[in-house]
Amino acid sequence: MAPSIDLNCDMGESYGAWHMGNDEAVLQYVTSANIACGFHGGDPGTMRKTVAAALAQGVALGAHPSLPDLSGFGRRVMQISPAEAYDMVVYQVGALAGVAASQGARLHHVKAHGALYNMAVKDTPLAQAICRAVRDVDASLVLYGLAGSELVRAAQELGMPVASEVFADRTYQDDGSLSPRNRPGAMIEDLETAVAQVVRMASEGKVRSVNGKEVPVQADTLCIHGDQPNALVFANGIRAALEKAGIAVRAMPGGPVA
Template identity: 70%
Template sequence: MDNLKLDLNCDMGESYGAWKMGDDLAVLPFVSSANIACGFHGGDPGTMRKTVAAALKHGVALGAHPSLPDLLGFGRREIRLSPQEAYDCVVVQIGALAAVAASQGARLHHVKAHGALYNMAAKDRALADAICRAVKDVDPSLVLYGLAGSELIRAAQNAGLRAAQEVFGDRSYQSDGSLTPRTQPGSMIEDADASLQQVLSMVQRQRVTTQQGVEIEVQADTLCLHGDQPGAALFAQKIRAALEAKGVKIATV
């Protein structure tokens, strides 16, 4: 197990105005990468500035977390955009966070799409290509985080981008490798021990058991921890401690 390495990423900076989302400051000590909202589903200029500063303080890599233009629905509603419209949305959001990072003497490390945009692009190659083209045109050194084995990963590789295959410990999987939609029963794994077992299986064995009871292969480069779930900080601490006890090194991709 000594050669195993895993990046722990967390979606954060999603508070907006008077609305507070997640417990970012408590989670940051346990992760290696932060996916920071860029204003289209959550986040505002001040929140972006504060989240970048907090991540830098903890030595956590900065990532843009672009979304569909859906502030009211928190980016979780499917909105059909043309590839050009998706490209434009992603360029603007990466650019906004890159500017915030630059104002603090830092650079972005990666890009991870949020919510419905992420899940749609995991299956829609044209949409995945548009996202990857946007990332490459802004900064070809950025790493593209995408669902393991999905069209996002294939599009990134085709575009010549570095790709990090992402897995989830608190979400159940379907037999095609997709995540169970949040609207369906059993989509979220709420038991911490069950989640930990799924994570260890994906990291140590490159396998995950789907909702249908079938084992499928999965490559785990980075693990998503959701900062807005109840007890997020304790969950992150427990997952990190368990992985390190198994000899897994926690480090940015």
């Protein structure tokens, strides 16, 4: 069977008068949308419009819950308990599920955002709380988590549908974690470099760390950050490169797809 991969993008992150991303253009190239639920970005109107735009393109709908940190865009670490994480995720996933239902649709997946995602990569109780919250809202939802992380392990232990996620625009550490954004070289801004990394992850299941180590990765779904200035260029170029390499681009099976 030919290899395949899902292309997901974080979007719907505009808030009030603050505009973020080029969502409608990027939606032409991705297969899954991770839609902000109001805690790090997004608002009720933006959620409604983003769901409608994704449905129009046949893109799978996903909730993108975050820590409650609008001014920090959800990227600042907060000390929260597993119970608090559970409540935050239930609240946000439920909100977007309601927006989707108002348009005759259902959610397909959930992917935590920013610091919440990165904290849960290595924090087992936090990862378990996030996964339980997703399962308790809708057991058919696919949990998107960093390949090799505690999020993926927690979802597997609960018997949930799960997708191991890799990144086009981030470099990797020797343990398979992402390089922290505050370190030099954490972000990949060159399209050719990103394409080479993506095609290798999808076809060979490997990525080279910043120290030159070959790290095994499971590449079920690939993230393109919608808030990056070159998101449209990356989405277009990466999809074209994957298809040229014979790698099918399609949404993950498991939950409802628009």
